[in-house]
Amino acid sequence: MSQRTALHEQHLQAGAKMVDFAGWDMPIHYGSQIEEHHQVRQDAGMFDVSHMVILDLQGPQTRDFLRKLLANDVARLKESGKALYSCMLNHQGGIIDDLIVYYLNDTHYRIVVNAGTRDKDIAWMQEQIKGFDTELNERTDLSMIAVQGPKAREKMAGLLSDSEASEALELGVFFGKQIGTLFIARTGYTGEDGFEIMVSNEEAPGLWQKLIDAGVAPTGLGARDTLRLEAGMNLYGSDMDETISPLEAGLNWTIAWEPEDRDFIGRNALDVQRGRDDLRRFVGLVLEGRGVLRGHQKVILPDGSEGEITSGSFSPTLNQAIAMARVPASIGDRVEVEIRGKHLPARRVKMPFVRNGKSLIDK
Amino acid sequence: MSNIPSDLRYTDSHEWIRDNGDGTVTIGITDHAQEQLGDLVFVETPEIGNTVESGDACAVVESVKAASDIYAPVSGEIIETNAELTDSPELVNSDAFGEGWIFQIRMEDEDNLTQLLDAEAYEAVVAEE
Structure with a gap:
């Protein structure tokens, strides 16, 4: 049987058409995928993205580990809460997964990876982590709700206390922060402004309901796909996989070539590819x-x-x-x-x- | 439960067929089919004048999600297609059995019709899915 998120009951109540997605029973739409798409472009919609995998990495050598593991360089993250998009490559330069990493402090980073690649991602990380003083923990206790659209931040902030609301609204693009019981990040996968919110599984249904009451429309994975496509954002498994390097997936900008002596996994292969004229x-x-x-x-x-x-x-x-x-x-x-x-x-x-x-x- | 009018014939591939009583039939996809496909964004209708065999893929409906073939339920000549669908494919969603009709065939042999499902038999097909 498919896995269910903490919001499963809320989806059924909202009339969702449920489908299997990466082993999870997820809403594809709640009536009309196209209307949901427009709602996000014009106002605010929300997605249950709790199937995505949240990993905490903690320990004194976490940064060193991530500088080896990822093609982008976490040393670029200087301010607490700042996030970075990166590919995780194999030794051939193929993409194992794409992910977001948040720098929380010098010994604590948080990573969000795709649901469909969970098992191989964790296995790869556990293999590479050997010898580094850092520990990987999956946060299955957390759900994730993406609230997206031109009115998304304002509607979400309306649910918070005054001081929490101003903290949330002050978040810069690609920053995340623990605010009260929520981890709120100004990130997304739609090309619109908004938040991705990590919330305990217990609190998730209550937050979902409050967002509905604030006029944020439940939006299915169908609209999520057309929104991300319009936004020019790659989908792992469709636009790239382990046989494709970032250089052939429009992701050159995510490779940190400098400093030259940073020896990240896949670097040698990419260096060779870079010189080819038939890419x-x-x-x-x-x-x-x-x-x-x-x-x-x-x-x-x-x-x-x-x-x-x-x-x-x-x-x-x-x-x-x-x-x-x-x-x-x-x-x-x-x-x-x-x-x-x-x-x-x-x-x-x-x-x-x-x-x-x-x-x-x-x- | 989706709507299944009793005066129409059906196929197990979810086309409906209306007997116009003059040797021609009008064809569309059922309410159940449009519901499964979701919002339609494109309908490719067959060419008028083409001859089709029963079971031929002769039109395509595309939703945001996927493309799906429409099969000729009877053999004969394509005599009309629904031009409204070019600009308004969503008519198939809003009125599958009416304004969302897709094409018409002049039947080669009217006996073809008797081999199609009636509403009750089609309802059983839907129930099994």
Whole structure:
């Protein structure tokens, strides 16, 4: 049987259509995925993301360990609460997972990894942690609610005491902080402002209900996917996996090459790849006509070379199909996508497609 | 429980068929099917004039989530498609048995119809899912 989050009952009460996601029984939508998508872009919506895995790392050598484990460099985190997005690579430079790491203090970091990769992530970390004086603890006692949208922070702050509310509203982008019983972070996966809130499993249903009462709409994983796609954010397992390096997943910006003597796992492989001129490009596509772009559709370049869509869908904000694709370096502005045997014209665009409710694509 | 009108015929792949009484039928997907698919964003209708065999994949409905084939429930010629769906695929969600119809076929052999499911038999198909 699928695992259930602490909010399972709340989903059923809200009329959710439940599906299996990475072994968890999760809401795909509560009626209309498209309406939920618009609600997040225009107002505020919330997601139960308690299936995601929260790991605390504590001990005097935690920083040294993370500087070896991650392609991005936690030494960049100087202020307590500051977060960093990073890939965790294997020795070949392939992506084991992508994650967020929060610097809480010099001996305590918190990491959030994907649900679908939990077992292999923890096994890999336990293997690499040998010899470091640091301890890994999974926080299964915590649930996580992402409140996202232009009105999300204000609506969440309305539930807190005055002093807690001002602390929460003062959080900078990509900062998290323990505020009262909640760990509140100004992060997300939608391209909108908002919070991701870690809360005890006991308190989670109460907080969910208070957010509903404050006008925050329950939003399913379906809308989460179209929101993150519009925001140009990669999805592990679709846009990258252990055979793909960050250099071919549009994640060059997450690799900390400096200082040169930091020997993170995968560095040697990336150094070799970096010098190659045949690396595939990771690009955004917009379908010119009608239809829907989907993962695994073939992308055909004018020179006849081929790439593949890694994730695609219909964009509710743009009202047309969009996709991420991995393609040969010879890509120009125009390609064709093969959909059910037909070759349909598509345009290469810069990602993100949408940010803070606004289209960034020229029509 | 979704709506299953008793005056229509059905397939186990969730198409509905209305007998227009003049040798033609109108075809769409059932309320149950649209509910399973979620918000529709694109409908690819067949070409008018094409001849199809019963069981041929001849149209596609796409929701945000997935693409799904629509099969010809009877053999014959495609004589009409619902042009409204080009701009308003959501009609299939809001009125699956009415404004959300997808195409019409002039039947090669009206006996084809008798092989389709009636409402009761279709209800059993849905109940088993």
